[in-house]
Amino acid sequence: MMRATMLQLTNVHKAFGAIVAVDGLSLSIRQGEVFGLLGPNGAGKTTTVNMAVGLLRPDQGTIELKGVGSPDQPYVRAKIGVATQALALYDDLTGEENLSFFGKLQGLSGRRLAERVGWALEFVTLSDRRRDRVKTYSGGMKRRLNLAVAVIHDPPLLLLDEPTVGVDPQSRNAIFENILALRKQGRTVVYTTHYMEEAQRLCDRVGIMDHGRLLALDTVEQLITAHGGRSILLAERTSGEVRVETDDPLAELLRLQKEGQLQRFRVERPDLERVFLHLTGRELRDA
Amino acid sequence: MNAILALAIKDLRLLFRDKVGFFFTFFFPLLYAVFFGAIFSGQGGGASAMKIVVVDEDSTEGSKAFIRELNESAELDVDIKNRDEATNLVRRGKRVGYVVLPQGFGKARGRVFGGDRVKIETGIDPGRSAEAGMLQGVLTKYMYQGIQDAFANPDKMRKQINESLAEVQSSEDMDPTAKATLQWFLPMMDRFLGELPKNEQSNRGWQNFDLESKDVAVQRGGPQNSYEISFPQGIIWGVMGCAAAFGISLVVERTKGTLVRLRIAPIGRMHILAGKAFACLLTTMAIPIALLLLGIIAFGIRPDSWVLLSAGIISISLCFVGIMMMLSVLGRTEQSAGGIGWAVLLVMALIGGGMVPLFIMPAWMQTVSHVSPVKWSILVMEGAIWRNFSVAEMVLPCGILIGVGLVCFIIGTKAFRWTEG
Structure with a gap:
């Protein structure tokens, strides 16, 4: 059964002077899904997120949190949690004080605030550092706290803009676990990244953007099937590489085996990198 | 309102955790006020007695009495040494100068007419010519004090006259005309003093007035002490530092990305600015209150009017909240905002009497100072502390401060850049 739409972008345009950042983008983000916006730097992902959260107004088109309204309105923004790409934290406050402050701005107070602060710290495994100033945190810890600030008010929609930029593998995995846990809790997550393996691992559906335009949108499997091409079998025999x-x-491997002794082989399955290459003619990491 | 309060508390917390910012907001103004107050103070060890050495070569009751008088004076602090020690102390800069009372000093000091002149030798540090002049004045004063005492006491005066008459009569080298005149005058004088009534009422020699000293309540026509001038100036530095700190913090919010987070929150833009303004208002009010309390407790500041002082502090705070908002739009980065902001504030302080009291400045500078909020800020504080301003007199400076604050705040909020780039 098709899930209800949480966030609807319809024919959205945004330009900064002569530079078109988003060009006719239409998207329906479904309730409870992790939606990946995949594209190279400058593809328009962050501009899309900024419009979705009301920081920027589209030049054309509409953005609506279904059944609630436009994110221009403060009460609509209260339904959205955002982990910005730039770490937006107060270094001279502790982790707990940062969460408490942003929680108050979201209208939390008293016992509810204390509960949510405790939960968020536990969620990102920073409880033991709660009373340390943020300036003493590692980059990965700051990223996790940035995520905790996004979820402090328990919003139904989360916009995570490149939430793993510059973090160590351990913190990256912790953030992945957090996102998967949020999905289990029924949260809707919009996840922008230029790492195709992150999108592949986390996202139910992926939209591929380049130059402000949405090139393709589907599940990872369907995108690969449609645009990834076939698998490539690389086999090494005494007579040479095939x-x-x-x-x-x-089946192909068995056929080659019958033809002669195989020394080693490797299968390259199609992935989102190949999808991007197919759609744009460029590799994602080179774009 | 909760959001504004949360924003203000966050900013206050950040201010108190920034040790350098906290120092310049609270302690620097205090140091400024105390330092300059002490320098210009005429009390409490500010203008201390001049330290001199006396060499008493006479060592008579008269010379000892003279030294006692000098030592009891407010102007001098006297040590007694021999000539070599005295010279050394002056040479090494330990004392301003020395005074040598030669043999015969005690006798000569009390003599009114005739006799050999006594020569008092002084040795002064040549680098301290101002003190040298003062020392000569003080010595003259106390020398004539002896003559004045003699005239005020007829019996003592008659004794002096008879001693002088004996010296005149025995003198062989005195000018005959002067000798004849004194031989005629001194006995006449002696007779006159002998015929003066002896009752208590009239036993006052030639003193033709009585000096009666009464304690009266001080009617304030000026500052009670130098701290009443230096504390308003110090407070202004604290208030300016606070306005600069909060103005720059708005720029930092933008450059570090926290402003984005604030804008994403379900609050309006005016809430964000109001939170910053509220924190700035509280701090700019806390600085004068804290410093004035300290000034009252420890430095003898006695405000004329608490009500007017409160009104003045509120006006100053409102003014500098507006200026804070204005400063936040002067630069794109923390560095440029800080640099430009402080340049503006320093000019305000320079022409407004924040560095040097306005009454020291030339007339044209005092006219120029009208454009500086610092001038009006100091004026409202002084008006409430020692200028004895009436309510009507406070209206103009307070009104100017509030008006400047309002205009700056409106311009600042309109011109504020919410995004980078």
């Missing part, structure tokens, strides 16, 4: 594109690598 490269075969195939829809059935196992």
Whole structure:
């Protein structure tokens, strides 16, 4: 059954002078899904997030939190949690004080505020550092706290703008676990990244953006099927290396085995990198 | 309102945790006020007695009495040494100068007519010519004090006259005309003093007035002490530092990205600015209150009117909240905002009497000072502390301060850049 729409962007345009950042973007983010916006730097992902949260007004088109209204309105923004790409924290406040302050701005107070602060710290595993000033945190800890600030008021929609930029693998994995936990809790997550493996690992659906335009949108599997091409079997025999594109690598491998002794082989399955290459003619990491 | 309060508390917390900012907001103004108050103070060790050495070569009751008088004076602090020690102390800069009372000093000091002149030798540090002049004046004063005492006491005066008459009669080298005149005058004088009534009422020699000293309540026509001038100036530095700190913090919010987070929150833009303004208002009010309390407790500041002082402090705070908002739009980065902001504030302080009291400045500078909020800020504080301003007199400076604050706040909020770039 198709899930209800949480966030609707319709034919959204945004330009900064002569530079078109977002060009006719239409998207429906479904309730409870993790939606990935994948694209290189400058693709328009952050501009899209900023419009979705009311920081920027689209030049054309509409953005609506379904059943609530436009994010221009403060009461609509109260339904959204944002982890900004730039760390937006007060270094001279403790982790707990940062959360408490942003929680108060979201209208929390008293016992509810204390509960949410405690929960958020636990959620990002920073409880033991709650009374330390943020300036003493590592980059990964700051990223996790940034995520905790986004969820402090328990919003139904989360916009996470490149939440793993510049963090160590341990913190990255912790953030992935957090996002998957949020999905389990039924939260809707919009996740922007230029790391295709993150999108592949976390996202139910992925929209691929480049130059402000949405090039493709579907589940990871469907995108790969539609745009990733076939698997590539690389086999090494005494007579030399063989490269075969195939829809059935196992059958092809058995066939090659019958033809002669295989010394080693490798299968390159299509991924989002190949999808991006197919759609743009460029590799994602080079874009 | 809760959001504004949360924003203000956050800013106050950040201010108190920034040790450098906190120092310049609270302690620097205090140091300024105390330092300059002490320098210009005429009390409490401010203008101390001049330290001199006396060499008593006479060592008579008369010379000892003279030294006692000098020592009891407010102007001098006297040590007695021999000539070598005295010279050394002056040479090494330990004492301003020395005074040598030669043999015969005690006798000569009390003599009114005739006799050999006594020569008092002084040795002064050549680098302290101002003190040298003062020392000569003080010595003259106390020398004539002896003559005055003699005239005020007829019996003592008659004794002096008879001693002088004996010296005149025995003198062989005195000018005959002068000798004849004194031989005629001194006995006449002696007779006159002998015929003066002896009752208590009239036993006052030639003193033709009585000096009666009464304690009266001080009617304030000026500052009670130098701290009443230096504290308003110090307070202004604290208030300016506070306005600069909060103005720059708005720029930092933008450059560090926290302003984005604030804008995402379900509050209006005016809430964000109001929170900052409220924190600035509280701090700019806390600075004068804290410093004045300290000034009252420890430095003898006695405000004329608490009500007017409160009104003045509120006006100053409102003014500098507006200026804070204005400063936040002067630069794109923390560095440029800080640099430009402090440049503006320093000019305000320079022409407004924040560095040097206005009454020291030339007339044209005092006219120029009208454009500086610092001038009006100091004026309202002084008006309430020692200028004895009436309510009507306070209206103009307070009104100017509030007006400047309002205009600056409106311009600042309109011109504030909410985004980078």
